[in-house]
Every structure is written in C-alpha cells, then in structure tokens.
Amino acid sequence: MNLFRSEEHVARWLETNGYEAGATLSTEGICDLAQAWWGDRLDPNWQPHTLEQNQAILDGLGLTGEFWRLA
Amino acid sequence: MDVDLRNRIYAWFVEHGEAPAPEEVGADEAAFQRLHDEHALVLEPDSTEIRMLNPFSAVATPYRVETDGGSWYGNCVWDAFGIPAALGVDGHISTNCPYCGTPLEVDVVSGGRGRTTSSPTSWCRHGTGGTTSASPEAR
Numbered sequence: 001m002n003l004f005r006s007e008e009h010v011a012r013w014l015e016t017n018g019y020e021a022g023a024t025l026s027t028e029g030i031c032d033l034a035q036a037w038w039g040d041r042l043d044p045n046w047q048p049h050t051l052e053q054n055q056a057i058l059d060g061l062g063l064t065g066e067f068w069r070l071a
Numbered sequence: 072m073d074v075d076l077r078n079r080i081y082a083w084f085v086e087h088g089e090a091p092a093p094e095e096v097g098a099d100e101a102a103f104q105r106l107h108d109e110h111a112l113v114l115e116p117d118s119t120e121i122r123m124l125n126p127f128s129a130v131a132t133p134y135r136v137e138t139d140g141g142s143w144y145g146n147c148v149w150d151a152f153g154i155p156a157a158l159g160v161d162g163h164i165s166t167n168c169p170y171c172g173t174p175l176e177v178d179v180v181s182g183g184r185g186r187t188t189s190s191p192t193s194w195c196r197h198g199t200g201g202t203t204s205a206s207p208e209a210r
Contacts, residue, residue: 005168013170038153
C-alpha cells in the first residue's frame with residue numbers, strides 16, 4: 001500500500017506502470033483500518049486473527065466488495 | 072503457534088529497536104522458522120534473520136515512522152499507520168508520493184484521525200508488482 005499526493009497522481013502512476021486499479025482510502029480511512037487491524041499487535045494476550053475476524057474488521061469499516069473479500 | 076515466543080520477539084523489538092537473534096529470546100533457529108512458516112513473522116531468504124514483524128520492518132524502508140519512543144519503519148504505508156496504532160502512541164509518518172516523489176508527512180493521533188500536510192491519498196491493490204505490498208489476506 002502506498003501514499004500519494006493526490007488521486008490524480010494515483011491515476012497517473014497506474015497508467016505509467018500499467019497497473020490495474022485497486023482501491024483508494026483517505027488517510028482518515030487508513031487510520032481507522034490500521035487501528036482495527038494492528039491495534040492489538042503488541043497486546044500480551046494477542047492471539048492470531050482468524051480470517052473471519054479480519055473480514056469483520058473490513059466489513060465493519062465499510063470496506064466491502066470484491067477487492068476487500070479475503071476468501 | 073508458539074504465541075509466547077512470538078510475543079517475546081515483538082517485545083524485544085520494541086524495547087531494543089532491532090530484531091533479536093533466536094538465542095536472545097530463548098529460542099533456536101527451528102523455532103524462528105516455524106513462526107515464519109505460520110506467518111507470525113517473515114525471515115530473510117535462506118536465513119533466520121527477521122525481516123518483518125508486521126507492521127514493523129526490521130530493515131529500512133520508504134515508510135518511516137517517528138514516535139516519542141523511537142524511530143521505526145513500516146513494510147508499506149498501511150503498516151506505517153499501524154505502528155502508532157500497535158504502540159498506542161502518536162506518530163509521524165514520512166514517505167514520498169510514488170508518482171512524483173513529493174515528500175508526504177502525516178501526523179497520526181493514536182486511535183484518532185490522521186492530519187496531513189498535503190492531502191495524500193492512500194491506495195492499495197492486490198498482487199505484489201511494483202512497489203506495492205501484498206494484499207490484506209497476507210496479514
């Protein structure tokens with residue numbers, strides 16, 4: 001995942017490199033995703049997330065659709 | 072998965088700012104390899120040196136994070152945002168726009184909202200081409 005100056009630069013970068021479009025998030029959105037996904041990573045009682053737990057994180061943040069489907 | 076060993080490795084990394092060798096956390100190379108095989112960490116190819124403790128990178132990357140407790144690197148920008156979240160602290164992320172190279176600086180308030188200096192847009196895609204990271208299911 002990368003950070004871009006603007007959505008226009010995302011589009012230019014995709015075109016220049018011939019990449020297929022993925023998804024874009026605002027920095028606020030990625031803050032929310034990072035908090036939900038990584039927030040427990042240093043918890044002494046950490047346990048591996050199941051696929052269902054991770055999918056629930058994405059769904060809970062409104063990150064739905066084929067791109068965000070984990071399996 | 073040996074969660075206790077995994078947790079000791081993470082704790083060591085945060086305390087020392089670098090990845091431990093197996094013997095420094097009461098383990099051996101085989102134990103590190105098992106954690107790698109279980110996707111709890113990522114080793115360097117053909118080595119038991121740790122390269123990634125997601126969201127942390129044990130090597131320098133273009134995704135630098137500054138916190139009051141130290142300097143860190145993420146494996147991608149999502150990981151960079153994840154470091155303040157994991158540490159439970161505020162952070163400052165420095166990277167560059169992959170298209171134009173413009174430096175991008177983002178302040179992150181732990182558990183809150185990012186404040187940016189240049190309204191950057193984060194973007195992710197499946198696959199491992201170019202400079203992008205692996206897709207979400209790899210975490």
